[in-house]
Amino acid sequence: MKNFLIFPLIALMLFISTVSCDKDDVQPTIDPGSIDTPADLTAVLNDIYSNSDAPGMAVSVIKNDSVLYQQSFGKATIERNKPYTNQTSQPIGSISKTFVAAAIVKAIEQGYFTLETNINDILPVELKNPKIPDAVIKVKHLVTHTSGLLDEAGSYFQAYHILPGEDISTEGAQLLVGGFGIQQRETMPLADFLASYYYPGGDLYSSENFASTAPGSTWNYSNIATSLAAYLVETATGIDFKEYVTTNILLPLGMTRTAYNMEELNSENMAELYWDKSTPLPDYANDSYPDGSIHTCNEDLAKFLLDMMKGAKGQSATLFSAAGYKMLFEALIPEGIVPEILAENQGVFWFLNGEEIKHDGSDPGTSCNLQFSKDGNSGYFLLTNMDASTDIHDQAYFELAGKVHAAVSAFIQHQ
Secondary structure, three states: OOOOOOHHHHHHHHHHHHHHHOHHHOOOOOOHHHOOOHHHHHHHHHHHHHOOOOOEEEEEEEEOOEEEEEEEEEEEEOOOOEEOOOOOEEEOHHHHHHHHHHHHHHHHHOOOOOOOOEHHHOOOOOOOEOOEOOOOOEHHHHHOOOOOEOOOHHHHHHHEEEOOOOOOOOHHHHHHHHHHOOEEOOOOOHHHHHHHHHOOOOOOOOHHHEOOOOOOOOOOOOHHHHHHHHHHHHHHHOOOHHHHHHHHHHOOOOOOOOEOOHHHOOHHHEOOOEEEOOEEOOOEEEOOHHHOOOEEEHHHHHHHHHHHHHHHOOOOOOOOOHHHHHHHOOOOOOOOOOOOOOOOEEOOOOEEEOOEEEEEEEEOOEEEEEEEEOOOOEEEEEEEOOOOOOOOOHHHHHHHHHHHHHHHHHHHHOO
């Protein structure tokens, strides 16, 4: 069984990149001419959902500065027959990294550091790559996955944990405990987790956490390095990262149903996460929470996407100056460093590929993708509470995502 916490995001990006380029392979049963109206799209998506393994799903479509379509399908909780609605909250996996991106740019605009700042000018304790002790790791290296700081699979598994109070005798809990070694425990503070991973003497410290290549020279997708970037914001500003994001990103956008901690949200609006339709998973968390653990809903995420799209056009000042939005989506590394099949380049965590700007996310029981055109004129996202984290389930999600992509693309063409 493959590493279900790291590699599915890459597989998902590969798949969405493929269907974006070759729509004929994914929409043989969809007639673009038949999806003219929101009602047409609902009918098609309802059919796609009904023939999928997804417990529930949500879709928003934006074009020309308006949310043209927003609908949810299926169940938030199958056992209670609770519908998945536009207010249903769920984690969105690595799409959370785009909120780290927003926090980084906000902190830069507030004057705390720049993309060129050495991370050791911010960190309270110097961090060194033991394989290249003199290497200078800059903020821009963290936000482009070129820092030389790696995710060691075994250690990253240990960041995930079942929350206290959850029943670990259930089939879903035993899948996490027995299959992947995820234990039930309290959450470790972010600073403590990063220290245990990056500093000698830490329980998770290993030479395998570091690459032997110079910062900026190679691309290695890193969840933990993303959380280190979030910790830079926390250290530089003196404000807890969750609080910083809430104050500077969520509240200005009116995202009142979005939070990192589930307990801050109405439990009646939370989606159950599923291994499969008959196997709900227990509530779990991640010590490295900034990289993938924000919880949001269809209505709220559409507000974020709409602002990002307006910002890409230079038409928003809600979160940053025009220069700040430009920084988010500007190619930051030389061509050829990001694997060609994934994207052409990297902005501040955002993937830049041709005319598309995107990010995807996958964790146990949640699989999502989000993308918009580089000109900011059209975009959409898909949220599901289904699993795509192993070979057992990923193809089912990829097929669903491909069909949704084709249907949404056909709808956008007629607007």
